[in-house]
Amino acid sequence: MKTIYLDHGATSFPKPPAVGRRMKEYVDEIGANINRSVYGPAQQAGMVVLRLRQRLGELFGLSDPTHVILTPGNTWSLNMLLWGALRPGDHCLVSSMEHNAVMRPLQQLALCGVQFDRVPCDGQGRLDPARLEEMLRPNTRLVVMAHGSNVCGAVQDAEEIGKICAAHGVPFCLDGAQTGGHLPVDFQSMNLSALAVPGHKGLLGPQGIGALLLHPDFAAALTPWATGGTGSVSDSEFPPAYLPDRFEPGTPNLPGAYGWEAALDYLQSVTIDQARAHDRFLSQRFLDGLRGMAGAVLLGPDGVENRVGVFSLDFPGQDNAQVAFRLEEEFGILTRCGLHCAPSAHQTLGTFPRGTVRFSFGLSTNPEEVDYALEAIDAVRAG
Numbered sequence: 028m029k030t031i032y033l034d035h036g037a038t039s040f041p042k043p044p045a046v047g048r049r050m051k052e053y054v055d056e057i058g059a060n061i062n063r064s065v066y067g068p069a070q071q072a073g074m075v076v077l078r079l080r081q082r083l084g085e086l087f088g089l090s091d092p093t094h095v096i097l098t099p100g101n102t103w104s105l106n107m108l109l110w111g112a113l114r115p116g117d118h119c120l121v122s123s124m125e126h127n128a129v130m131r132p133l134q135q136l137a138l139c140g141v142q143f144d145r146v147p148c149d150g151q152g153r154l155d156p157a158r159l160e161e162m163l164r165p166n167t168r169l170v171v172m173a174h175g176s177n178v179c180g181a182v183q184d185a186e187e188i189g190k191i192c193a194a195h196g197v198p199f200c201l202d203g204a205q206t207g208g209h210l211p212v213d214f215q216s217m218n219l220s221a222l223a224v225p226g227h228k229g230l231l232g233p234q235g236i237g238a239l240l241l242h243p244d245f246a247a248a249l250t251p252w253a254t255g256g257t258g259s260v261s262d263s264e265f266p267p268a269y270l271p272d273r274f275e276p277g278t279p280n281l282p283g284a285y286g287w288e289a290a291l292d293y294l295q296s297v298t299i300d301q302a303r304a305h306d307r308f309l310s311q312r313f314l315d316g317l318r319g320m321a322g323a324v325l326l327g328p329d330g331v332e333n334r335v336g337v338f339s340l341d342f343p344g345q346d347n348a349q350v351a352f353r354l355e356e357e358f359g360i361l362t363r364c365g366l367h368c369a370p371s372a373h374q375t376l377g378t379f380p381r382g383t384v385r386f387s388f389g390l391s392t393n394p395e396e397v398d399y400a401l402e403a404i405d406a407v408r409a410g
């Protein structure tokens with residue numbers, strides 16, 4: 028039985044072949060650190076990292092590559108953002124659909140005197156920007172939210188929310204974990220102050236690397252969350268004042284940078300518009316196939332507008348974990364079951380603490396796999 032990987036919301040697989048090739052090339056043939064030594068291989072690696080920053084900046088509409096901060100991943104980026112921006116007495120607004128990569132740091136910050144509120148989303152996981160505007164307070168210092176839900180694929184109206192935040196002078200920061208590489212995300216039109224993206228999901232890179240893109244005004248007010256050696260300003264025991272060094276302590280993930288640069292090269296050749304069209308095509312096919320299937324209840328948007336190809340299904344009367352197990356055992360289909368690190372999102376959708384079975388598509392998913400998944404769902408829905 029072949030294996031069908033439908034867990035791209037967790038991580039993309041397989042990666043473009045150049046990703047692994049370039050990582051191996053770095054480990055076997057380059058090996059040098061950047062920003063420390065000045066010999067040839069170190070400079071070569073430094074150029075790859077610079078190109079990576081440039082590609083990310085181009086992809087997301089941020090002109091200055093020095094403000095593309097490379098991090099060990101999206102959770103790290105979000106922690107940098109939250110811990111670096113919020114002080115005791117500050118207020119932060121999030122949506123009710125957030126991942127624990129936002130909620131857990133916020134709960135820790137609440138222990139230190141930071142306040143936060145969740146803007147309630149509707150039963151499909153969508154946030155009403157007008158409701159967010161009503162909930163802004165004089166001490167609101169940050170609005171942070173997942174652009175796309177990792178539970179049900181709902182995509183928030185980032186342009187409208189960005190306008191509201193700009194009008195009130197509140198920084199707007201987006202968690203692009205489920206939308207980066209799947210649809211256009213643009214710093215300018217969304218009025219973003221910061222954007223966090225992981226390398227390993229829709230951006231097709233390896234695990235263990237991510238980026239935090241910073242608007243210069245926002246960066247100027249951000250405190251470094253982690254500090255250490257940078258290979259620069261070494262006469263001082265304080266972090267450098269300039270970016271990216273200020274926010275990039277320690278030896279970076281260079282195999283990851285090589286792999287990610289190759290992944291972005293590939294993505295650039297496909298184009299985000301094509302990736303978006305592919306995602307919509309598969310989503311439409313999946314939604315059409317699900318229609319009329321009693322016993323498999325779809326959560327989240329039931330059309331292709333305002334969504335990405337991440338779908339949660341509930342199988343009432345059955346144990347969803349058991350359903351996911353059967354999908355693998357009997358059909359070779361790899362999905363994810365449970366709460367997907369987002370209890371608040373499941374509370375919003377009415378599936379807490381039961382959880383759901385999540386099917387998520389990527390660039391390498393083909394229509395036959397979607398059809399096969401539909402056949403499998405049809406077979407397991409009866410119990």
Ligand SMILES: Cc1ncc(COP(=O)(O)O)c(C=O)c1O
Nearest residue numbers: 100101102126128173177204225
């Ligand atoms: C919406 C969202 N935010 C944050 C994260 C955390 O990303 P990572 O585990 O790559 O750090 C995820 C991962 O699933 C996610 O889906």
